[in-house]
Amino acid sequence: MKEGLNSFEISSLIVESPTDYMLKVSNLSVKIQNQTILDNVSFEVKKGTTLAIIGPNGAGKTMLFRVLLNLVPHTGKIEWTDKVKIGYVPQHLSAGDIPISIKEFLSFKSRSGIEDSLSAVGLDSEEILNKSLGILSGGQLRRVLIAWAIIDKPNVLLFDEPTTGVDLDSEEAIYRMLSHLKEEYKITLLLISHDVHIVRNYSDYMLALNKCVTFFGDSKEIVNPALQKVIYGEAVCIEHNT
């Protein structure tokens, strides 16, 4: 660990057995057209926990997800546990004017379990299945995307800003639903969020990025003003050897 962050504990993340890990990332770096997007990022995620990924705009949060999904060339090591099954919810969709019903969209991923997954996210199948994807409200769209992600029973979910385009009332409901799904399906959650309140209440650990890791530890630390300055101020990288 480099200077500047000695007061923050990261030892709580050191788990006893390698089988406790859902994911271990070591020395991950991404460069695109000679620009460093991620720099020597290391962290791990314990099974059944929620990791919140936070940081300023352009910090590489979404890129980290893209790398974890193996969509981007990178250096370093990404180790998922055996039999990992990843569900992914992107921040944006371009459904716009594509005439596609919810039923058609969900059946792209699986022809079975559509009603169950919609029910799990609090949507009425009969009411919504024949609606067009492009006309859903922000809250409905996020729920449909979560239904998409859980339809084939994943054990890890990656959420990029789960409540983008959602009003404040629905936002809390979506996070409560995520917590419920996590317990019910025994899922490990990785979510990107800007919201300090959400990070504190709905995640176990947080990874602060600013191209490199600026903090990795207990989410409750987010209320610490000094840490917030670190997270959203000038990047002071730490090293964490997994």
Added chain:
Amino acid sequence: MTDVSIFSLLIAITVGLAAGYLGSLMVLRKMALVGDALSHVALPGLALGILFNFNPFFGAFAFLFGSAVVIWQLGRITKLSFETIVGALFTLALAVGILIIPEPELLEALFGDITTVSLPETVISAVVSVAAIFLTKVIYKKIVLGMISEELATSTGVNVAGINLLYLLLVSLVVAIGIKITGTLLVGFLVVVPAATAKVTSSNLSRYSLLSAAIGAVSSSSGVLLSSYLDLPPGPLVVLSGIIIFGGAILIGGLTKSPI
């Protein structure tokens, strides 16, 4: 009806079906003008076929196929939109084609001539059209998913770049055989207008794609039939038939379509 009339009608129906079906994706990708412009790339290939006495269809297909690969690769490397790359390529191809094609055949190349088709050409067109429809059906959902979210598609194992290339190649095939009906200047109609018509009246994907294929077949076959009765070139009549259906769809769709 003469044999040639029957052959023409068969080509019109099968190519219309294929162009309408493939075009439904082109319009969703907001690549309507790409479909139109891509067709002009065939002109130098047609010219070479005429000049060196081989079937111009093969020349057209070779140029369309080559262009599709170049467009796909340039798009990946430069991140320029397909429209921009096709815009540059098609003007070049049109210029080269007009310079080298013999003048008597220029009109046929530009506007098509289905009145001289043979049985082998009919069979080739039908087989190519059916194969293009079948292969597009296999990748249809994957392409749509890639349009909705490339990350979502890739995360479910879809090779977005690969299916885009395959799709462009299939479009090249259908455009190459469509040129026989409408010529290079008007073949873009076949991949754009039936899909636009279907989109006005559809709220789900299966209805949209099937309707687009059906409208493609109806437009091109009615244009060819009118051509034989009126003794006028088929290309413009195919376009006019399709545009009348398009106008009707806008009228009906505007009055009845509401999001469900």
